[in-house]
Amino acid sequence: MISLEKRPTPSRVWTYATPFLAVALTVIAGGLMFAALGKDPVAAIRTIFYDPLFDPQFAAYSRPQLLVKAGPLILIATGLALGFRAGVWNIGAEGQYIIGALTGAAVGLALYPADTRMIFPLMVIVGALGGWAWAMIPAILKTRFNTNEILVSLLLVYVAENLLASMAVGRLRNPEGGGFPGSRNLSQWDSAANPELIANTGMHWGVVAAFIAVIFAYILLNRHLTGFHIRLAGQAPRAARFAGVEPTRLVVLCLGISGALAGLAGIFEVTGPAGQISIDFNVGYGFTAIIVAFLGRLHPIGIALAGLLMALTYIGGELASFMLGIPAAAIQAFQGMLLFFLLAVDVLTNYRVRLGRREASA
Amino acid sequence: MDLSAISPTLLVASLMVAATPILLAALGELVVEKSGVLNLGVEGMMITGAICGFAVAVETGNPVVGFFAAALGGALLSMIFGVLTQFFLSNQVATGLALTLFGLGLSSLLGQGYVGIKPPSTPRLDLGPLSDLPFVGRVVFGHDWVVYLSLILCVAIWYFLRRTRAGLKLRAVGESHDAAHAMGLKVRAIRLAAIAFGGAMAGLGGAYLSLVRVPQWTEGMTAGAGWIALAIVVFASWRAGRVLVGAYLFGGVTVLQLNLQAAGVALPVEYLSMSPYLITIAVLVVMSARGTRRSLGAPADLGKQFHAVH
Secondary structure, three states: OEEEEEOOOOOHHHHHHHHHHHHHHHHHHHHHHHHHOOOOHHHHHHHHHOHHHHOOOOHHHHHHHHHHHHHHHHHHHHHHHHHHHHOOOOOOHHHHHHHHHHHHHHHHHHOOOOOOOOHHHHHHHHHHHHHHHHHHHHHHHHHHHOOOHHHHHHHHHHHHHHHHHHHHHOOOOOOOOOOOOOOOOOOOOOOOOOOOOOOOOOOOHHHHHHHHHHHHHHHHHHHOHHHHHHHHHHHOHHHHHHOOOOHHHHHHHHHHHHHHHHHHHHHHHHHOOOOOOOOOOOOOHHHHHHHHHHHOOOOHHHHHHHHHHHHHHHHHHHHHHHHOOOOHHHHHHHHHHHHHHHHHHOHHHHEEEEEOOOOOOO | OOHHHOOHHHHHHHHHHHHHHHHHHHHHHHHHHHOOOOOOOHHHHHHHHHHHHHHHHHHHOOHHHHHHHHHHHHHHHHHHHHHHHHOOOOOHHHHHHHHHHHHHHHHHHHOHHHOOOOOOOOOOOOOHHHHHOOOHHHHHHOOOHHHHHHHHHHHHHHHHHHHOHHHHHHHHHHHOHHHHHHOOOOHHHHHHHHHHHHHHHHHHHHHHHHHHHOOOOOOOOOOOHHHHHHHHHHHOOOOHHHHHHHHHHHHHHHHHHHHHHHHOOOOOHHHHHHHHHHHHHHHHHHHHHOOOHHHHOOOOOOOOOOOOOO
């Protein structure tokens, strides 16, 4: 008989150890999945985790991609983690990401073909505001009408996707694009481009913003009263209310920050790696960021590391699909599995596992 | 634009078809939530059911077997959620999200070889002269068996929850797991059974999408249907009868916007396509503005972890 005994405080050791344990278990389970698909599991895992970084043939291309992919993931996940800590569930980051990209790009395109570097910062600000405004919808509905923010923020993703489709073939379509859907290429227009800052590193302004966001989130959570309120509201909602924490303010703050950061990620993506507004420029960073937030244990530094690891699975997944013919969907399932294992082993942090019969007096 | 091209008979008939996947999934989630568990993985279970049902129906050539496989697939997937939340005491919101993310990946992995294939058809039941009656014949007697199954299940679930001892036990677990545990009810076992049932129902709903409503397999084809099912449970104040109303209302909106698209309304297609989601949000707002979750009928221990000390 195995039983669980609640720990008085979460175990420090397991807090740090569980993400590693979860990754190890996922690699084993993933290997089994690849074997079931008829692929050599060792080669698959090696192609996903090792080759993108160290293979002489691919590393030159793959290494810069690491930051390109990790940037938006870290940016979005940092914002989401603040909310998750406070018990505010924004799962519509994908929508805020799209709207940020749309609003920012729209402002830039309205000024086309002006030749001034001031356009890019303007687009970034408007993009952040766009994501913020989109996140304010669930925030206001939650605070005014007590509507469930999980459902509203998620449903708004589908609204945003339809809006994107409409814009890519309508208002924002490139007038010189021969009728093809998609906007002008922003990355090739100097005034709006988000270029690689240091050659062959993948470092662009979005990555810079991601690391700034990590530092700010760290300071906010550890050195600031608001951060304390966020943690308190999540861990002990009743105590938080007695301590004078306003839930309304926290909901607006958490959804606002995460929306703005997702919007930022969106505008940096369309001005840089994606290059233009197209029907499917969004590749699900908003959803993967949820996994990143949990893998990083909702801690800013952890999220930075988790974002890099998750970016590696994206790049490794592409490489594995190219080299070994492993379907791209397998990587998505792999990422989902990682979240399962994380949630499962988390029990070790909060509970002690006891073998043998429980005592009646317990 | 020619609105007279929209036939009311066909509109009502196709409304029922459009509503059925969501009705099935929402009824399953209703039972799950009544037992005090919030499973946000409906979308993932639906899409897994959609591909399991589709693949098995194509391989066996029998859609009925396909629906069984879909229910089984949905239930199996839901057991991941069940084990994690009931035995590993994981956060239900996060685990439900994980189930959706994993289900979306798994389904497109399973569906690799099935894109662009036509499934064996699920015919309308032929009820003889009844089906030939004007309007009523098409609307009431002109559907496939799954539509009727969903209606029967709606009544059965109402009866189960309200009128049977087992249903009372399930509700007791949802209202207060500690009290239920003290009374000697097996809280975990009851919740696991409810979760499996919810998974099976979501799987059936998904299979109805891929085998009847569309009928085809495309990645991500559920397009938020699982989330709308979750919203409908809230809309319905956790009552089976109102789940039916909510699902049919939603089906009506979906079908109407599709008809308007076909009739060539001056609005861009994308704006019509987003309307079901917007209306779902609007309905959620109206419902939540009327009172707290508790006063609307949400089970008291919904989403709470159960850890028996004794």
